[in-house]
Amino acid sequence: MKKTLVGAAMLATMGAAQAADLGDVNAPIKLAINEWTGQHVSTHIAGEMLKKAGYKVEYTTAGYMNMYQAMADGDLHGAMEIWSSNVSEQYGKMKDAGQVEELSDLGLAAREGIAYPAHVEAMCPGLPAWEALKACSAKFATAETLPMGRLVDYPADWGTPGADRMKGLELPFKAVPAGSEGALVTEIRAATEKKSPLLVTFWQPHWAMSKFDMKFVALPAGEAACYEDASWGPNPNATSDCDFLPSRIFKAGWPGIKDKWPAAYEILKNYRISTEQQQPLMGMVDVDGKKVEDVVAGWMAANEGVWKPIVDAATK
Amino acid sequence: MLTAIFRESGARAAGLSLLAGVICWILVPYVSWLTVWPTAWTLPTTQWIGGGVGWFLELMKPTGRGLAYLLEFPMDWTRLTLVNTPWPMTIGLVTALGWYIGGWRLSALGAVGLAFVLASGYWNESMSTLSLVAISVPLALVIGGAIGLLANEYPRFKGPVQSVLDVMQTIPTFAYLTPLLVLFGFGPVVGLIASAIYAAPPMARNVILGLERVDPEVREAAIMSGGTRTQQLFQVEIPTASQQIMVGVNQCLMAALSMVIIAAVIGGFNDIGWEVLLTMRKAQFGQALLAGLVIVVFAVVIDRMSGALAQQRQQHDKRVVWGLIVLGIVASLLTWGQLPNVSDYAFFDPSAEYVDRSLGAFTAANGAALDGIKNGAMFYMLLPLRIGLDDAVLTFTWGFDWTAGMTLGLFAVAFAVGLLLAWRGHVVGGILTVVAVGILHTGVSQLPWPFVMVGIGAVAWVSGGRRLSIICVAMLVMILLSDLWERSLLSLYLCGAAVFACAVLGALTGLLCAVSPLAWRIVQPICDMLQTIPLFVFLIPVLMFFQIGEFSAFLAIIAYAIVPMVRYTRHGLTTTPEDLIEAAVSSGATGPQIMREVRIPFAAPTILLGLNQTILYAFAMLVIAALIGTTGLGQSIYLALGKADVGLGLAAGAAMAMLAMIADRLVQGFADEQRKALGLNG
Numbered sequence: 001m002k003k004t005l006v007g008a009a010m011l012a013t014m015g016a017a018q019a020a021d022l023g024d025v026n027a028p029i030k031l032a033i034n035e036w037t038g039q040h041v042s043t044h045i046a047g048e049m050l051k052k053a054g055y056k057v058e059y060t061t062a063g064y065m066n067m068y069q070a071m072a073d074g075d076l077h078g079a080m081e082i083w084s085s086n087v088s089e090q091y092g093k094m095k096d097a098g099q100v101e102e103l104s105d106l107g108l109a110a111r112e113g114i115a116y117p118a119h120v121e122a123m124c125p126g127l128p129a130w131e132a133l134k135a136c137s138a139k140f141a142t143a144e145t146l147p148m149g150r151l152v153d154y155p156a157d158w159g160t161p162g163a164d165r166m167k168g169l170e171l172p173f174k175a176v177p178a179g180s181e182g183a184l185v186t187e188i189r190a191a192t193e194k195k196s197p198l199l200v201t202f203w204q205p206h207w208a209m210s211k212f213d214m215k216f217v218a219l220p221a222g223e224a225a226c227y228e229d230a231s232w233g234p235n236p237n238a239t240s241d242c243d244f245l246p247s248r249i250f251k252a253g254w255p256g257i258k259d260k261w262p263a264a265y266e267i268l269k270n271y272r273i274s275t276e277q278q279q280p281l282m283g284m285v286d287v288d289g290k291k292v293e294d295v296v297a298g299w300m301a302a303n304e305g306v307w308k309p310i311v312d313a314a315t316k
Numbered sequence: 317m318l319t320a321i322f323r324e325s326g327a328r329a330a331g332l333s334l335l336a337g338v339i340c341w342i343l344v345p346y347v348s349w350l351t352v353w354p355t356a357w358t359l360p361t362t363q364w365i366g367g368g369v370g371w372f373l374e375l376m377k378p379t380g381r382g383l384a385y386l387l388e389f390p391m392d393w394t395r396l397t398l399v400n401t402p403w404p405m406t407i408g409l410v411t412a413l414g415w416y417i418g419g420w421r422l423s424a425l426g427a428v429g430l431a432f433v434l435a436s437g438y439w440n441e442s443m444s445t446l447s448l449v450a451i452s453v454p455l456a457l458v459i460g461g462a463i464g465l466l467a468n469e470y471p472r473f474k475g476p477v478q479s480v481l482d483v484m485q486t487i488p489t490f491a492y493l494t495p496l497l498v499l500f501g502f503g504p505v506v507g508l509i510a511s512a513i514y515a516a517p518p519m520a521r522n523v524i525l526g527l528e529r530v531d532p533e534v535r536e537a538a539i540m541s542g543g544t545r546t547q548q549l550f551q552v553e554i555p556t557a558s559q560q561i562m563v564g565v566n567q568c569l570m571a572a573l574s575m576v577i578i579a580a581v582i583g584g585f586n587d588i589g590w591e592v593l594l595t596m597r598k599a600q601f602g603q604a605l606l607a608g609l610v611i612v613v614f615a616v617v618i619d620r621m622s623g624a625l626a627q628q629r630q631q632h633d634k635r636v637v638w639g640l641i642v643l644g645i646v647a648s649l650l651t652w653g654q655l656p657n658v659s660d661y662a663f664f665d666p667s668a669e670y671v672d673r674s675l676g677a678f679t680a681a682n683g684a685a686l687d688g689i690k691n692g693a694m695f696y697m698l699l700p701l702r703i704g705l706d707d708a709v710l711t712f713t714w715g716f717d718w719t720a721g722m723t724l725g726l727f728a729v730a731f732a733v734g735l736l737l738a739w740r741g742h743v744v745g746g747i748l749t750v751v752a753v754g755i756l757h758t759g760v761s762q763l764p765w766p767f768v769m770v771g772i773g774a775v776a777w778v779s780g781g782r783r784l785s786i787i788c789v790a791m792l793v794m795i796l797l798s799d800l801w802e803r804s805l806l807s808l809y810l811c812g813a814a815v816f817a818c819a820v821l822g823a824l825t826g827l828l829c830a831v832s833p834l835a836w837r838i839v840q841p842i843c844d845m846l847q848t849i850p851l852f853v854f855l856i857p858v859l860m861f862f863q864i865g866e867f868s869a870f871l872a873i874i875a876y877a878i879v880p881m882v883r884y885t886r887h888g889l890t891t892t893p894e895d896l897i898e899a900a901v902s903s904g905a906t907g908p909q910i911m912r913e914v915r916i917p918f919a920a921p922t923i924l925l926g927l928n929q930t931i932l933y934a935f936a937m938l939v940i941a942a943l944i945g946t947t948g949l950g951q952s953i954y955l956a957l958g959k960a961d962v963g964l965g966l967a968a969g970a971a972m973a974m975l976a977m978i979a980d981r982l983v984q985g986f987a988d989e990q991r992k993a994l995g996l997n998g
Binding site: 032033035036060061062063065066067068069070073075076088089090093142143144146147152155156157158176177178179180181182183185186187189190193194195196207286 | 493494497498501502503580581582583585586590593594596597598599676677679680683687690691694695699710712713852855856859860861863864865866867942943944945946947951954955957958959960961
């Protein structure tokens with residue numbers, strides 16, 4: 001049932017698509033492979049769709065933070081999963097200068113938040129309500145943050161959303177930047193193994209959310225007004241006293257795609273994948289140890305009704 | 317002995333530091349800009365650098381892109397050749413090469429090493445990595461060799477060349493990654509160039525050293541036989557210096573290999589470094605360790621083989637070489653098309669999972685004890701060092717609050733000890749005791765800048781004279797004006813604490829290894845591994861045990877920087893000339909006495925050189941430690957990388973290089989003095 005719904009949603013977005021020229025089918029389209037599995041799944045599905053349309057596709061590994069120069073130069077042609085929550089400033093600048101082009105939203109429903117492993121609920125009764133954190137902050141304290149509790153925040157180059165929230169909500173927590181995604185995941189893993197308290201800024205879809213049974217703290221609902229108007233929210237004197245705004249996950253590419261490969265441009269622009277579709281595929285790779293290529297090939301074979309209309313609309 | 321040499325200038329320098337400290341101490345409560353340099357007084361250096369470099373990059377871009385385009389061909393060819401050669405053939409060739417260079421030992425090493433790589437399932441990724449090294453090393457050899465020859469032919473360039481080499485080695489690659497990407501475009505070529513930049517200096521240094529050491533008589537013979545300068549150089553001097561130059565080749569190979577992880581950070585091809593990054597991101601220690609060990613295996617094979625080239629060697633039977641090659645060809649032909657895909661071998665996956673699970677179990681079982689270790693180190697060591705006793709001693713850390721009375725008491729004791737020392741003739745020691753207590757009370761990250769400048773300037777004066785003193789202070793002023801002062805002090809504090817720990821632990825380990833060959837047999841492979849494995853791998857267990865923070869970063873830095881201290885201490889202690897020891901023995905000295913009176917003083921210059929390398933390694937590791945979540949210059953470099961801010965990246969990198977160079981010059985100055993005092997030269 002869900003599958004047909006998604007298919008229908010895809011068909012609906014496709015209404016605008018028009019059949020286009022294939023363009024230069026001999027030159028390979030290079031899609032960026034970044035450092036996380038979900039992105040590999042999203043990218044391989046897009047790549048396989050392009051292949052079905054008759055293109056050559058190359059999957060090129062690329063560092064997520066510094067791949068935009070390559071995209072502006074035409075050395076990379078598409079990045080399928082860019083998160084607005086930690087996109088580098090370079091992207092914004094290059095997009096404004098017309099050096100990279102934003103294609104469209106990918107369709108994943110992302111959520112960021114202040115999270116904790118489920119066992120922490122027993123240590124801090126009242127969770128997931130955020131007010132509970134006021135009373136039990138001391139349980140989260142470590143040598144670096146005493147007497148305040150410790151919040152493991154995003155790496156400094158992604159911004160300091162956790163710290164902003166603690167300040168806005170006047171929670172007695174000190175934010176410690178993690179340094180890297182690996183460090184964040186290691187913290188979660190260690191806290192789960194040790195059954196120790198942990199509060200961390202995190203996001204989903206991410207394999208660690210389900211593997212380590214993570215939960216989000218229920219913060220006051222996030223609204224744009226909360227970030228501009230101090231009087232909004234529980235703290236009348238501060239902004240950022242609410243939950244994260246939903247982050248966007250989108251696709252971007254080299255501005256030359258639409259001229260060189262017009263049909264590919266249509267396919268990439270209309271391609272969508274939902275969290276429900278992506279998550280099980282990620283699990284097959286990370287938990288069952290299968291190869292991305294095999295997992296995606298299996299999905300493509302079983303879900304022709306989902307992707308074929310997009311390819312057909314662009315090419316026929 | 318040391319104090320005797322420096323009595324005069326040393327006492328003056330120490331006194332000056334103390335005076336500056338006291339003045340700052342009195343003024344700080346009234347003059348806030350002594351500790352926090354006002355932003356309004358800083359120069360927009362980062363913007364200037366950003367603008368200037370940006371303009372230069374645009375100018376050079378076509379050349380850079382052209383060069384990158386050209387370099388891509390040999391790299392692609394090498395990679396395709398390596399990946400498509402059947403593995404029995406590759407293993408046969410490497411085994412044959414091992415035999416040719418060093419007989420059955422190296423041949424067995426090559427065979428076992430490559431078999432390990434094959435069984436790990438990372439064969440294709442490794443071949444990609446190897447193709448990068450195969451192109452970057454010749455490039456580095458040519459660049460390094462040319463720099464070395466230049467310095468040799470035009471001695472007035474020698475000074476500047478040394479500084480350039482220092483900068484090439486100490487400025488972190490991450491700091492100039494963004495400009496490299498603009499200049500050379502995207503892909504493995506950028507990693508190749510970065511690794512060539514890092515690997516060229518050891519070659520240049522060894523070429524310079526080798527040519528310097530050519531016997532004057534040999535030179536004169538060449539001149540007298542009427543050769544032109546080129547003939548003298550290439551037919552006489554370079555062949556004579558060839559052994560030293562081969563040491564350079566060996567060091568160059570190792571340096572290039574240690575940089576493969578940087579190529580992976582940029583991406584562009586599927587190499588072994590990328591596997592390390594992927595597994596690291598998932599916090600899979602076992603798998604990351606496996607991928608890291610593949611790099612270690614390559615490093616060990618390449619190191620031993622190229623190291624053997626640098627030594628005189630005997631001839632080994634050529635027939636075995638051909639036999640091994642033929643065996644490789646025959647095996648390849650017999651199995652042609654029947655071998656399973658190399659990526660499907662995964663013999664070590666169960667072990668990797670086991671290691672990973674054990675790590676988890678260990679963490680779970682010892683959580684409380686690990687927290688205890690961490691809290692102890694933080695409360696009683698790192699925190700006081702960073703923010704000073706007056707801020708670090710609180711009820712929930714030490715159990716009581718610091719009071720003004722305690723400050724008074726502490727300084728009274730310090731002055732008493734200082735006076736006592738001065739009374740007994742150790743004037744320098746006495747003054748330094750008071751200064752050290754003052755630093756501990758204030759905390760390194762809160763030291764007033766005039767005190768740091770005067771202190772370092774004075775130490776530089778003692779170590780290397782007026783010129784060094786001026787250079788050091790000038791570098792510090794540049795850091796201050798660039799608004800990087802606070803971050804630099806944080807880096808300085810973390811590095812200082814780590815170097816101190818390395819010096820103590822490393823010297824003790826080195827001493828143990830010097831007296832016990834068994835200990836060295838255990839420690840040596842650990843040292844090899846620590847130096848070549850991508851350090852990202854060890855961030856996982858350190859983080860599991862001790863969480864994000866300074867203590868984890870402190871441990872990670874020690875793991876890497878302790879190696880030279882151990883190696884040089886052992887080397888220095890085991891190479892005492894026999895006649896000195898015999899003289900000591902014949903005058904009736906016992907073992908411990910010989911160690912204390914003969915071997916340690918004789919080894920002091922070598923040990924100081926080890927300390928110097930430890931300092932440079934510690935600074936190099938700061939950037940990696942920032943992945944754990946330290947603040948300071950390392951973090952600035954990542955921030956700059958994320959924003960593609962060329963100016964901030966280069967400025968922070970330069971500040972780091974400057975701090976490392978100041979520390980390096982100071983230690984070298986003292987090492988020279990010690991060498992002169994011992995009557996050694998060079």
